[in-house]
Amino acid sequence: MAALVLTLPVFAERPKIGLALSGGGARGAAHIGVLRVLEEQRIPIDCIAGTSMGAIIGGLYATGHGVDALERIITETDWEDALNDETPRQDRSFRRKRDDDTYLIKNKPGVSDDFALQFPSGLIQGQKVDLLLERLTLPVASITDFDEFRIPYRAVAADIATGEEVVIGTGSLATAIRASMSIPGGFAPVRLDGRMLVDGGVANNLPVSVVRDLCADIVIAVDISTPLAKPEELNSVFSIASQLTAFLTRRNTERQIASLDSDDVLIVPDLSGIDTLDFSVAIDAVPRGRDATQSLVNKLRPWSLDEAAYAAYRAQRPEGIAQRQEPVVAFVRFVNDSDLSTEVIESYVSHGKQALIGRPIDLDRIEKEISRLYGLELFESITYDVVEENGQHGIEVQLRERSWGPNYLQGGVDWANDPDGDGLFNLGLLYKRTLINPLNGELRVALQIGDEPGLAAEIYQPLDPGQRWFIDARGFLSNRNARLFSGNDELANFRISSFGIEAGAGYNIGDWGRLRLGLGRASGDIELRIGEPLLYPDRDYDLALLSASFQVDTLDNLAFPREGVLGGLEWIGSRESLGSDSDYDQLKAGVGTSYSWGRNTLSPFAYYYTTLDDEGALESFFRAGGFMDLSGFQTNQLIGQHYGLLGLAYWRRLTDFNLFRAHAGFSVESGNVWQVENDVFDDMLLAGSVFIGAETPLGPLYLAFGAAEGNNQTFYLSLGSPVLIVPR
Numbered sequence: 001m002a003a004l005v006l007t008l009p010v011f012a013e014r015p016k017i018g019l020a021l022s023g024g025g026a027r028g029a030a031h032i033g034v035l036r037v038l039e040e041q042r043i044p045i046d047c048i049a050g051t052s053m054g055a056i057i058g059g060l061y062a063t064g065h066g067v068d069a070l071e072r073i074i075t076e077t078d079w080e081d082a083l084n085d086e087t088p089r090q091d092r093s094f095r096r097k098r099d100d101d102t103y104l105i106k107n108k109p110g111v112s113d114d115f116a117l118q119f120p121s122g123l124i125q126g127q128k129v130d131l132l133l134e135r136l137t138l139p140v141a142s143i144t145d146f147d148e149f150r151i152p153y154r155a156v157a158a159d160i161a162t163g164e165e166v167v168i169g170t171g172s173l174a175t176a177i178r179a180s181m182s183i184p185g186g187f188a189p190v191r192l193d194g195r196m197l198v199d200g201g202v203a204n205n206l207p208v209s210v211v212r213d214l215c216a217d218i219v220i221a222v223d224i225s226t227p228l229a230k231p232e233e234l235n236s237v238f239s240i241a242s243q244l245t246a247f248l249t250r251r252n253t254e255r256q257i258a259s260l261d262s263d264d265v266l267i268v269p270d271l272s273g274i275d276t277l278d279f280s281v282a283i284d285a286v287p288r289g290r291d292a293t294q295s296l297v298n299k300l301r302p303w304s305l306d307e308a309a310y311a312a313y314r315a316q317r318p319e320g321i322a323q324r325q326e327p328v329v330a331f332v333r334f335v336n337d338s339d340l341s342t343e344v345i346e347s348y349v350s351h352g353k354q355a356l357i358g359r360p361i362d363l364d365r366i367e368k369e370i371s372r373l374y375g376l377e378l379f380e381s382i383t384y385d386v387v388e389e390n391g392q393h394g395i396e397v398q399l400r401e402r403s404w405g406p407n408y409l410q411g412g413v414d415w416a417n418d419p420d421g422d423g424l425f426n427l428g429l430l431y432k433r434t435l436i437n438p439l440n441g442e443l444r445v446a447l448q449i450g451d452e453p454g455l456a457a458e459i460y461q462p463l464d465p466g467q468r469w470f471i472d473a474r475g476f477l478s479n480r481n482a483r484l485f486s487g488n489d490e491l492a493n494f495r496i497s498s499f500g501i502e503a504g505a506g507y508n509i510g511d512w513g514r515l516r517l518g519l520g521r522a523s524g525d526i527e528l529r530i531g532e533p534l535l536y537p538d539r540d541y542d543l544a545l546l547s548a549s550f551q552v553d554t555l556d557n558l559a560f561p562r563e564g565v566l567g568g569l570e571w572i573g574s575r576e577s578l579g580s581d582s583d584y585d586q587l588k589a590g591v592g593t594s595y596s597w598g599r600n601t602l603s604p605f606a607y608y609y610t611t612l613d614d615e616g617a618l619e620s621f622f623r624a625g626g627f628m629d630l631s632g633f634q635t636n637q638l639i640g641q642h643y644g645l646l647g648l649a650y651w652r653r654l655t656d657f658n659l660f661r662a663h664a665g666f667s668v669e670s671g672n673v674w675q676v677e678n679d680v681f682d683d684m685l686l687a688g689s690v691f692i693g694a695e696t697p698l699g700p701l702y703l704a705f706g707a708a709e710g711n712n713q714t715f716y717l718s719l720g721s722p723v724l725i726v727p728r
Helices: 025-040 053-062 065-074 094-101 127-140 172-182 208-214 238-258 280-294 297-303 309-317 343-349 349-357 363-373
Strands: 018-023 047-051 123-124 155-157 165-168 185-187 190-191 195-199 216-223 266-268 329-337 378-388 392-401 407-417 423-433 442-450 453-462 469-486 487-510 513-530 541-553 563-572 582-599 598-613 622-624 638-640 640-653 659-675 685-696 701-709 712-719
Touching: 018 025, 018 053, 018 208, 025 053, 025 065, 025 216, 025 280, 025 407, 047 208, 053 065, 053 127, 053 155, 053 172, 065 280, 094 541, 127 172, 127 378, 155 172, 155 392, 165 172, 165 487, 172 349, 185 685, 195 266, 208 216, 266 280, 266 638, 280 297, 297 598, 297 659, 329 343, 329 349, 329 541, 343 349, 343 423, 363 378, 363 622, 442 563, 487 541, 622 659, 638 659
Parallel strands: 018 047, 018 216, 047 155, 123 185, 216 266, 329 392
Antiparallel strands: 155 165, 155 195, 190 195, 378 392, 407 423, 407 712, 423 442, 442 453, 453 469, 469 487, 487 513, 513 541, 541 563, 563 582, 582 598, 598 640, 622 638, 640 659, 659 685, 685 701, 701 712
């Protein structure tokens, strides 16, 4: 029997081993399993090159994050949140929270001065990913030559203008990784040295050539990219679009595989069932990578070092990010590439800024203040660096204004209906202009067509850099419907038209509350559409109203809240001396809150609106009826001078998909409207509903069935308007 002879290449010294890690999204967690086996087999790694997820794992490993640390990062990171640019609603300014009150789609394109539509360069700007990478790479932030890392390293990106491969070996590691993972269209490109950089998978998804140029005599290549789909799997527009994307990476990956020599090692883990974007199961890829590498131990063994040699190798490149004493922050400054006054920026985060100075670097505080600034919806990105000047350390925050603003268009649909065809349908279009001056004044013009057409223009102007004091004013033309019932019988149907102006001044209390005083003047007419003209004649009216209000809003989500409070108290006074037809006063009070455990949420709510002395006119009556507002009655079926409602809603989250979170639940409600104050809280009606709903890119969607006393039953279909625990 002939002996098996293994012939190895001859090297003057130990061969340099390079690791090439491919991109593949969540599947890239398999790289961690590969690294664990390489360490167990005492395989030295002399240089690393990575693309996309390979750039993340490779970059962190090269700078000293151990395998256990990498597993914790994959497991503990809330990837769904990291891939969502939105500032937590509780941290948004009170002004921006009020955007949620409308039925308009939240995503809005920009519009240029010559009326051309402008769009962001990616669905995700990567704001939270940037902060995550800054945090993870902060210990080596001062190292700008990647050859000086524990293991020399390169990140691979692509120039979106030319398609050329761009190998990054200097500068900010966080920026290099961010560029390498910027999926075209998904993430906004990274601007670097005059180039627009995107995911390196476009040019070189498995960077064998890069690692060979960097140091490697022997290449260990790990391919975790998604294979091309089989013909029978191409059965939808989504699968075909995914296939087209896979072509971009698969062909250059195969070219790199073809360049491997017989002494190189190719590791291809079995990652079936783990989708590129499904980070919820990313950790499942780790043992797959380990198993695939373990199966190739015999091929790897020739490059294994003995214990003494491996110990010497590790001593030269010690594992673990060096524990250092965080420097004390001596200053915080802003590099402001926007039309917003830097004084506004500094005042807006003044409390957080003062909390940072004189203390060791507090990453949680830095990220929170940046998140609050980003929530103003004026900036494309906000990043930071730790800098040293004259022996002192400080935080330098870079703010870049949105490239598709400050003019925006926003549209939406408000649709609710019942089986009898009674309901409401409106189309809305809003033009918004932010930053009309350095204090962030804002102009809005809104048009609505449908069952309740209208036109409005509003200007909102902060008065101080801290954005606390403000004035606002608006003019409007509106039409709304009112219906008067006796039991289930419709007695009258009115069209109430009005036009007028209103102005106010107020004070924002942090991000959670607002005080406001207002003065308005309006005229209009009431036209009877259905009913007895002798009982309900057409008439004109004039209104002059004073108002004072206090509002609080700490909800995490207006449509399906899980925590927080929403409430308010308002006084409205009509005065003949100012031009009204009559004198009367109204008070409105309401509050709703939410408590959650696991997937479950319980929301109690209560509202009471009253007209003092029963002297209100029809145009000022309160309306009730509809889903979650005495469910079972038709929308606005009940009107009166007084209104009260107690309710309790429960729902359970059914799915976790960020673009379509589904819920199911029920509500119990009790309340009524009354014409006379002495009747208030008499004849309280019992009502309730069952519903399914979802958070969608177009807004909240609800399908519900409601039932109330008196055999009132109604089905509801609503798209756009948040209706849970929201004041009427």
